[in-house]
Amino acid sequence: MIIDCHTHAYPAELVAAPRKWALAHCEMHWADLVAPKDRPGIQGWSDLDTMLAAMDAAAVDQAVLLGWYWENESTCRQQNAAVAQWLAAAPERLIGFAAIYPNANVIDQLENAQALGFRGVGELHMGVQDFSAASPHWQAMAEWCSAQAWPINCHATETAGHEHPGAIPTPLQEFVRMAEAAPELKLILAHWGGGLPFFEQNPKLRKTLRNVYYDCAASPLLYEMRVFKQMVDLVGIDKLLFGSDYPLRIYPRSQKTPEMARYIESIRTESGLTQEEQNKLMSGNFARLLS
Ligand SMILES: [Zn+2]
Numbered sequence: 001m002i003i004d005c006h007t008h009a010y011p012a013e014l015v016a017a018p019r020k021w022a023l024a025h026c027e028m029h030w031a032d033l034v035a036p037k038d039r040p041g042i043q044g045w046s047d048l049d050t051m052l053a054a055m056d057a058a059a060v061d062q063a064v065l066l067g068w069y070w071e072n073e074s075t076c077r078q079q080n081a082a083v084a085q086w087l088a089a090a091p092e093r094l095i096g097f098a099a100i101y102p103n104a105n106v107i108d109q110l111e112n113a114q115a116l117g118f119r120g121v122g123e124l125h126m127g128v129q130d131f132s133a134a135s136p137h138w139q140a141m142a143e144w145c146s147a148q149a150w151p152i153n154c155h156a157t158e159t160a161g162h163e164h165p166g167a168i169p170t171p172l173q174e175f176v177r178m179a180e181a182a183p184e185l186k187l188i189l190a191h192w193g194g195g196l197p198f199f200e201q202n203p204k205l206r207k208t209l210r211n212v213y214y215d216c217a218a219s220p221l222l223y224e225m226r227v228f229k230q231m232v233d234l235v236g237i238d239k240l241l242f243g244s245d246y247p248l249r250i251y252p253r254s255q256k257t258p259e260m261a262r263y264i265e266s267i268r269t270e271s272g273l274t275q276e277e278q279n280k281l282m283s284g285n286f287a288r289l290l291s
Helices: 012-016 018-024 028-034 048-057 071-090 106-115 135-150 172-181 190-199 203-208 226-235 260-270 275-290
Strands: 002-006 062-066 094-100 120-124 153-154 187-189 210-215
Touching: 002 275, 012 062, 018 028, 048 071, 048 203, 062 120, 071 094, 071 106, 094 106, 094 120, 106 135, 106 260, 120 135, 135 153, 135 172, 172 187, 172 190, 172 203, 187 190, 190 210, 260 275
Parallel strands: 002 062, 062 094, 120 153, 153 187, 187 210
Antiparallel strands: none
8 A cells, every 4th residue: 555645736727837827826936946937847747637647557545635835825725725626536545735824814724624625734834934833823723733633744945955946944943843832743844854853863852753754755856765764763664654746756857757656666676674664654654644
């Protein structure tokens, strides 16, 4: 069984004209990251049928459709309405995490998303969406999500690395503060948590971060495959989740159209994980987290 806990779905009118759509919606970070005007982007696109075909080709049973870290509440609501149609069309294959603007009306946004069939929140970005552990709206959302057992997926930028366009910092200490303030919140930090797993070697911090999980979305863009084994050594297999970042082209040199199979095959053959570890990574941990 395979559950991909980190994919993105976009409304059809956005896919038709990404940059124009972004400018019309005042989503400048997204425009520059995903539809840059000065260089070819690595974003790929899919519609519902293309995505289900990619899942079938890679034997992915279920996928989490994440929203995006939009800078406007209205964009978040529009995205959720569009994604809800995908969820309704393939309820047994797709799990929805809502796009939430974390600086206003969060409870209303969350209740609206729940009514549409969503089961979590994300992907959020504290740097782009301008919030922190101290923001009252974040705290209200963390409390609501803890009570509903909804996970929140947050983008984590690598703490050190080469400069690349659109890399906005997400300070690790803020994630620690979030976990301290909401110990029951299931916090999923994308992209291996931007390096936070290293600091779990501190026993006090490990306790604070006991409900923090790490996904491996887009890892081939950043790290060698031995990172999987090293993450197991750092935090244990139970905290690691498989996510691809589909339809991002995570092998930009060779992958002209988005697909899921290559990354999964690479994990199977190059990660060094045992079969039991792979079972937990690929589905077991996320299934437990969501139940
Ligand atoms: Zn991300």
